[in-house]
Amino acid sequence: MKFNLKHAVAVAALAGAFGSAQAATVSLSGGDQTVNLGSDPTAANAYSVSHASGSFSDVFNFSLSQMSNSIASAVSLYLPGINGAASTYSITGATLSLFSDPGGDGTAGSNSKVASVVFGSSNGTLAVNNLAAGNYYWQLTGTADGLNGGAYLYAADTAPVPEPGTYAMMLAGLGLLGFVAKRRLDQTPSNGASFGMGMA
Incomplete structure (x- = not known):
């Protein structure tokens, strides 16, 4: 598993932009949450989740219809728009984990952990590359240990593996650049100077 810093930074930016108009925010509250993100989730939806005091375990199910170049998830424990009340919500010991789920049941058990990050009481992101199609x-x-419990914002995003045609187009473009560079080099007038080792 190779860490993709560019994708993680993009997801971190997404976490900072949760309050923007581009994302539809779905509010959830109460006990442990189970949310179905559907197939190949995108950052089009963000989830605002709140909990009463105590420990919690929330699950966000999804499936990949094809191999994914990168899948990333972001959690923001800072709540935009309620700055004055933000100190009354607190989460500690936060851990974000990704599990494979061959049975599609969204429960631990025999499922294997793919990756995990402990981010305590700050914001966290987790990006994983090259996941096979599946659940x-x-x-x-x-x-949740604040005066009013705990709250966070959550989003996930999937970047599919580029189509083979994308690689072919990239190689054709590189070939064209090489051809143009060679042609320019051939058209450069020679000033009579020669390089190399001459025989005397």
Whole structure:
């Protein structure tokens, strides 16, 4: 598993932009949450989740219809828009994990953990590259210990593997650049100077 820094930075930017108009925010509250993100989730939806005091375990199910170049998830424990009340919501010991889920049931058991990150009481992102098609779920666990419990914002995004035609087009473009560079080099007038080792 190779970490993709560019994708993680993009998802972190997404986490900072949760309050923007581009994303539809779905609010969830109560006990442990199970959310179906559908097939090949995109960052079009963000989830605002709140919990009463105590430990929690939320599950975000999804499936990949094809191999994914990168799948990333972002969690923001800072709540835009309620700055004054933000200190009354607190989450500690936050852990974000990705599990494979061959049975598609969204529960631990025999499923294997693909990746995990502990981010405590700050914001967290987790990006994983080259996941095969199949069923998976993100699990966020932690302890809501603020005066009003805990709250967070969540989003996930999938970047599919580029189509073979994309690579062919890229190679054709590189070939064309090489051809143009060679042609320019051939058209450069020679000033009579020669390079190399001459025989005397």
